[in-house]
Amino acid sequence: MRRWGLAAVGLAVLVAALWVLLLRAPRTSHQGLDDADRELLASATTTAPPPATTAAPSTTEAAATSTTTTTTTTTEPPFTGWVDPESVGKPWGDAVEGVLTFRGSPTRSWHGEGPVPSDPEVAWRFPDDRMCSMTSIGGVAQEWCGMGWTGQPAVFERDGRTWVVFGAFDGAIHFVDGATGERILPDFQTGDIVKGSVTVDPDGYPLVYAGSRDDELRVLAIDRDVPVELWSLHAYDVGPTRWNNDWDSSPLVLDDHLFAGGENSRFHVARLHRGYDAAGLVSVAPELVWDVAGWDEELVEAVGGNVSIESSPLVLGDVLYFANSGGLVQGWDVAGLRDGVEPNRVFRFWAGDDVDATLVADDEGMLYVGVEYERGTDRSHELGQVLKLDPSRPDDPLVWAFEDRPHLDSGVWATPAVYGDLLLVPTDEGKVHGLDRVTGEARWTMQLPGPTWSSPTVVDDVLVMGVCDGRVLGLDLADPSVERHAAAHAVEYRPVEYEDDLPTALAAADLVLCRSGATSVAELGVIGVPAVLVPLPGAPDDHQTANARLLSDVDAARLLPDAEVDGRRLRLLLTELLGDAPRRSRMADAAAATGRPDAADRVAELVEAHARG
DSSP states (O other), X not given: OOOOOOOOSOOOGGGGGGHHHHHHOOOXXXXXXXXXXXXXOOOOOOOOOOOOOOOOOEEEEOTTSSOEEEEOOOOOOXXXXXXXXXXXXXOSOSSSOEEOSTTSSTTSOOOOOOOXXXXXXXXXXXXXXXXXXXXXXTTEEEEEESOOTTOOOEEEEETTEEEEEEEOTTSEEEEEETTTOOEEEEEEXXXXXXXXXXXXXXXXXXXXEEXXXXXXXXXXXXXXXXXXXXXEEETTSSSSOOSOOOOOSOOEEETTEEEEEOTTSEEEEEEOOOEEOTTSOEEOOOEEEEEEESOOHHHHHHHOSOOOOXXXXXXXXXXXXXXXTTOEXXXXXXXXGGGTXXXXXXXXXXXXXXXXXOOEEXXXXXXXXXXXXXXXXXXXHHSOSEXXXXXXXXXXXXXXXXXXXXXXXXXXXXXXXXXTTEEEEEOTTSEEEEEETTTOOEEEEEEOSSOOOSOXXXXXXXXXXEOTTSOEEEEETTSTTHHHHHHHHOOOOOOOSOOSOHHHHHHHOSOEEEOOOHHHHHHHHHHXXXXXXXXXXXXXXXXXXXXXXXXXXXXXXXXXXXGGOOHHHHHHHHHHHHTOHHHHHHHHHHHHHXXXXXXXXXXXXXXXXXXXX
């Protein structure tokens, strides 16, 4: 059986070069690796549990008698609903080998298989040029490059080849050979960027399901020489709608039904009627059997019009769960949908703010919710940014809540991951929390360069994270030193009213953020410490900018004009530098090269020389 590897990190597809190694590389012991080595582990997957077996009835004949004794085992009747709750953490059926959708299964809990290489190398890169295109944000054209934070590729076996299929910001869906990085099929060009993850048909039909910012949710056939669009649903084919017409959600296909949420703020289910035509080519004849508003008036009154559905649907048993940008987590009973019975809502919980992260289920039927902090609502303060919900208690589902909201536009964007008795949660600030699933308390927290919007993957006890400084990091969670490792990466802040011994503080600093007066710049050079310099606006003749350039021109400091400073940009710059020790070392050396530690003596000599005439 072929081993699976998939980096669910939503990075630019250049990272896809690592996936082929995960399909081939032998597992290497992590014993003896130091913390730096572990951070080089890359890409993702999870070993499938062996299939359950049932013993056949056995007949035993006793030698001394003619009596026959029969023993039997008791088996559970097969699950007849939409998604067996026992499938949590397992692959999506057995018709197609691979990771076929975001987080791999209808319960969003299948990350793939190992082994994970301990020393990955780039096997190929795709494409030769950057994947970029123009898109409109608020009526302003912008260039976007790479892949979306939900852009986990699908990796699967078909006709003896490993396929890697993904959409990207070049407005195309790509079909790549996992072994070589070459195109299997030509790109399918949409009319705008593709932010979400594609879904591959789990029943073996050669079909790919994908949405785009060009308003369309598509069904593509991949059994021709070129990918062919067989059907599409426009975001405004249904109504009423709210917000916009993007499709970021990764759809599900269950029993010939397509489940998909849209940023039109509605949820949609289509009966696909999959089959093959007279020429043996795959065909579909979809009919929309149900669509529903993802909002209610109570929600709109609380948060306004942004109630779009960006997260991917989750199905557990006969209940469909999804959340929206208004923070409404909801469950719909779809047990009778096949027979034309209208679904009804059986679960409603308001999280208080935007939920773009996909809901995650565990093996006890609990739901975990990552919540952003954008609106500053009272509900956000009452609850928190990570929630554990028990849907079996619809009137009081909150089990625990964890707070992480240092400022507006923070919180949780990435989809959490369940690992044993932990919930792994990245935050917009660059923190990764290991939360106790029972209590919700943080067992450990580590700091990465933020923002960490990429959803974590755990395979073979290795946590894989893509970070916004361009790296893929791996951490061996099975190593008992992981908590010490996380603690070593934590960042502590201690505000002080005034510091008398500033030279000592500067010498101890990893990075300094300050204005660029002459004395400050001189001290940075003498001590040899990297800095981010923000010149004082209005300084005579703008002399502080000239001072700052003495260091920035030799890459000893970063110059950031005061007018360009905001909390988000400053945080990104500081976390970038704090996460790159080699670069800070080079900056420190460059700063020291400008220093004049004997400046006082030299000035004194000049004064004495002048006095002597």
